[in-house]
Amino acid sequence: MIHLFEKHLNQSNLAENTQSAYLFAVKQYHKKFDQLSKINLQRYKVFLIENYKPSDC
Numbered sequence: 001m002i003h004l005f006e007k008h009l010n011q012s013n014l015a016e017n018t019q020s021a022y023l024f025a026v027k028q029y030h031k032k033f034d035q036l037s038k039i040n041l042q043r044y045k046v047f048l049i050e051n052y053k054p055s056d057c
Contacts, residue, residue: 002026 005026009019032047033040 002030 002023006023009022012019014022029040029044032044
């Protein structure tokens with residue numbers, strides 16, 4: 001499934017950095033959760049908020 005998403009991104013008109021960021025997020029989600037569900041998406045969102053807080057620049 002990730003391969004199909006990567007193929008879709010390659011065919012899109014997105015910047016390479018954007019594609020890389022999207023792919024990173026999908027792969028990271030897949031490492032933490034084996035299924036796509038609303039509750040897993042909510043848990044992943046909490047994980048992102050707790051671990052990737054914006055810096056106070």
